[in-house]
Amino acid sequence: MADVTLAGNRYQAAQKRxxxxxxxxxxxxxxxxxxxxxxxxxxxMGMLLLGPLLAVxxxxxxxxxxxxxxxxxxxxxxxxxxxxxxxxxxxxxxxxAYVGIVVPGSLxxxxxxxxxxxxxxxxxxxxxxxxxxxxMATLIAMAIVWEFMMSARFGIIPQTxxxxxxxxxxxxxxxxxxxxxxxxxxxxxxxxxxxxLFMAGLSGIPRSLYEALELDGGSSAWTRFxxxxxxxxxxxxxxxVIITAIRSFQVFDTVHVLTKGGPNNATMVLIYQIYQExxxxxxxxxxxxxxxxxxxxxxxxxxxxxxxxxxxxxYS
Amino acid sequence: MAEVKIRNVSKxxxxxxxxxxxSLTIAKGEFVSLIGPSGCGKSTLLRIISGxxxxxxxxxxxxxxxxxxxxxxxxxxxMVFQSYALYPHLNVASNIAMPLRMQRLNSFQRLPVIxxxxxxxxxxxxxxxxxxxxxxxxxxxxxxxxxxxxQLSGGQRQRVAVGRALVCNPAAFLLDEPLSNLxxxxxxxxxxxxxxxxxxxxxxxxxxxxxxxxxxxMSDRIAVMMDGNIIQTGTPDExxxxxxxxxxxxxxxxxxxxxxxxxxxxxxGVALLAGADSGVxxxxxxxxxxxxxxxxxxSPDNGLLAGTVEHAENLGSEEYVQVRLHALPDTLITSRxxxxxxxxxxxxxxxxxxxxxxxxxxxxxxxxxxACQPGVPHPASGKAVAxx
Numbered sequence: 001m002a003d004v005t006l007a008g009n010r011y012q013a014a015q016k017r018x019x020x021x022x023x024x025x026x027x028x029x030x031x032x033x034x035x036x037x038x039x040x041x042x043x044x045m046g047m048l049l050l051g052p053l054l055a056v057x058x059x060x061x062x063x064x065x066x067x068x069x070x071x072x073x074x075x076x077x078x079x080x081x082x083x084x085x086x087x088x089x090x091x092x093x094x095x096x097a098y099v100g101i102v103v104p105g106s107l108x109x110x111x112x113x114x115x116x117x118x119x120x121x122x123x124x125x126x127x128x129x130x131x132x133x134x135x136m137a138t139l140i141a142m143a144i145v146w147e148f149m150m151s152a153r154f155g156i157i158p159q160t161x162x163x164x165x166x167x168x169x170x171x172x173x174x175x176x177x178x179x180x181x182x183x184x185x186x187x188x189x190x191x192x193x194x195x196x197l198f199m200a201g202l203s204g205i206p207r208s209l210y211e212a213l214e215l216d217g218g219s220s221a222w223t224r225f226x227x228x229x230x231x232x233x234x235x236x237x238x239x240x241v242i243i244t245a246i247r248s249f250q251v252f253d254t255v256h257v258l259t260k261g262g263p264n265n266a267t268m269v270l271i272y273q274i275y276q277e278x279x280x281x282x283x284x285x286x287x288x289x290x291x292x293x294x295x296x297x298x299x300x301x302x303x304x305x306x307x308x309x310x311x312x313x314x315y316s
Numbered sequence: 317m318a319e320v321k322i323r324n325v326s327k328x329x330x331x332x333x334x335x336x337x338x339s340l341t342i343a344k345g346e347f348v349s350l351i352g353p354s355g356c357g358k359s360t361l362l363r364i365i366s367g368x369x370x371x372x373x374x375x376x377x378x379x380x381x382x383x384x385x386x387x388x389x390x391x392x393x394x395m396v397f398q399s400y401a402l403y404p405h406l407n408v409a410s411n412i413a414m415p416l417r418m419q420r421l422n423s424f425q426r427l428p429v430i431x432x433x434x435x436x437x438x439x440x441x442x443x444x445x446x447x448x449x450x451x452x453x454x455x456x457x458x459x460x461x462x463x464x465x466x467q468l469s470g471g472q473r474q475r476v477a478v479g480r481a482l483v484c485n486p487a488a489f490l491l492d493e494p495l496s497n498l499x500x501x502x503x504x505x506x507x508x509x510x511x512x513x514x515x516x517x518x519x520x521x522x523x524x525x526x527x528x529x530x531x532x533x534m535s536d537r538i539a540v541m542m543d544g545n546i547i548q549t550g551t552p553d554e555x556x557x558x559x560x561x562x563x564x565x566x567x568x569x570x571x572x573x574x575x576x577x578x579x580x581x582x583x584x585g586v587a588l589l590a591g592a593d594s595g596v597x598x599x600x601x602x603x604x605x606x607x608x609x610x611x612x613x614x615s616p617d618n619g620l621l622a623g624t625v626e627h628a629e630n631l632g633s634e635e636y637v638q639v640r641l642h643a644l645p646d647t648l649i650t651s652r653x654x655x656x657x658x659x660x661x662x663x664x665x666x667x668x669x670x671x672x673x674x675x676x677x678x679x680x681x682x683x684x685x686x687a688c689q690p691g692v693p694h695p696a697s698g699k700a701v702a703x704x
Binding site for chain 1: 366367368387388389393394395397398399401402403404405406414415418419423426480484
């Protein structure tokens with residue numbers, strides 16, 4: 001009996017030692033496994049996101065141009081050139097103007113469309129689809145349609161305006177009106193998306209809040225909107241502003257198809273300038289420097305989004 | 317403080333009739349509960365009183381004024397919603413102030429920032445702030461005035477909702493299941509608070525609930541609703557002791573009333589339970605006797621009917637004992653036995669049940685209450701009971 005116990009004790013001690021060894025081994029193996037499993041994702045992230053980003057930043061410090069066999073380190077030369085580049089100022093100004101018009105425009109109209117469609121008793125789905133159509137359509141194809149519509153000779157818009165006494169011309173080819181027309185197309189394009197976001201937001205407002213307000217004495221549509229709808233939509237509104245701003249910063253398709261940045265650089269925007277420098281003039285390093293500036297803008301917007309959406313505008 | 321009259325109100329939603337000819341008068345300062353199972357139309361009736369829903373037929377009168385054409389805000393009522401419906405973006409003080417701001421400030425004075433500087437608004441705002449403070453003090457939420465509803469517990473939100481209701485001194489308070497989102501302990505506590513509030517304000521309260529304990533404990537009168545009709549109105553005691561309908565008897569009271577099939581002996585009118593004389597005389601149309609659990613006596617050795625103890629629950633203060641009758645195997649009798657009788661240890665054993673004859677109720681085939689009274693010698697006691 002005693003022998004059995006002793007043997008048992010010894011067996012247990014050995015077992016414990018083995019256990020300890022096994023635990024550390026297991027931990028090591030687990031960590032190794034974790035890294036192994038994360039590796040493909042890390043690799044792809046490095047290759048597709050961080051690598052190119054780093055390459056662009058590095059490229060902006062060189063004199064590389066597309067097709068050259070060699071490149072030299074030039075420090076901040078490209079950035080210095082940028083400061084003296086009128087077209088750069090023009091494109092920054094145009095881009096900011098575009099964002100400044102398209103964001104509030106598509107926000108107000110998107111919210112208006114959402115409120116109107118929500119108030120309908122019939123045909124909600126139809127109108128939702130109508131407004132959402134431009135979002136689903138390819139902008140390049142739609143831009144061609146707009147080109148026809150703006151054509152001075154047979155486009156529906158100049159012809160209609162001509163009936164009202166305006167000169168029949170292609171407003172996209174006028175220095176003063178080209179950018180505003182692009183803004184209108186931009187609003188037309190993002191309105192549907194914002195409308196859908198607002199509709200989702202509206203459906204999340206509990207009906208009982210409106211009923212409580214009704215009993216509290218606020219029965220006009222105006223009071224209802226400012227007391228409940230607008231504050232309750234604040235998180236959605238913030239999201240819409242940021243998303244639309246980021247998308248507007250990236251405006252390219254319509255410029256490329258309709259104006260090519262003209263006339264007189266009146267519609268030159270940041271991304272189109274990057275495209276021109278990189279692929280028309282083959283000044284890849286200068287295009288890279290412009291890209292870095294563009295990325296800084298996007299980064300600022302992203303930070304604002306992360307800060308405000310996650311902290312400020314939620315109520316519970 | 318006002319009288320609220322509901323006259324022949326009907327309401328249909330599509331093909332379903334939710335309310336049929338409901339009539340009820342709620343006196344000045346009275347606390348009336350509308351109680352019934354879900355879907356009985358009690359919330360719809362409350363919403364019709366408030367004006368959030370319009371009736372198809374009938375009339376609502378508040379303080380002798382017909383309000384059918386008035387908007388909810390013009391009816392001078394306050395409502396506490398089941399979800400509380402607090403404005404989540406406003407702090408507690410602004411939530412409570414909302415009805416006063418709507419009443420006393422015009423839409424320009426309500427504008428943020430600029431509104432403050434418009435003529436008359438600062439005096440009005442001071443008055444509002446004072447009333448909000450008073451209401452908050454009364455409900456013991458003064459320390460929460462700066463918080464948002466999202467930072468409050470369920471009970472605190474409840475109080476804010478009550479505060480928003482009482483600050484505008486309404487003609488009547490409408491409460492739509494205000495306690496159903498609270499946990500059991502808090503519910504008991506808030507029950508007391510609401511009852512005390514009613515006593516203090518002396519205001520008219522209309523309280524919708526599906527919880528019979530809430531209705532019994534707080535109300536001056538209870539209106540029991542079933543299938544769109546108010547089937548009985550009375551004080552809690554009346555509704556409990558003298559239900560006019562078997563549905564009321566079943567709905568009110570926990571544990572549920574015992575219902576036992578009965579045969580009435582032709583001629584003498586003696587109610588026979590499985591052939592045994594129950595000791596009561598009932599009308600010939602009676603098909604069923606109802607006995608509250610506390611009117612059932614249970615004894616190990618003698619009684620009217622024998623059965624087997626199937627289950628016993630010890631609640632500490634009392635015991636609920638369930639006995640399956642030998643002669644009526646479909647009938648389970650629940651008895652409320654006093655503390656320490658030890659029935660929980662005797663599950664499976666034989667028990668005898670007898671009934672307090674003064675408290676037996678009889679119902680006919682349609683569920684209506686019919687006459688029934690003690691009158692003949694009880695076979696178990698052998699004593700003759702004289703009865704007119």
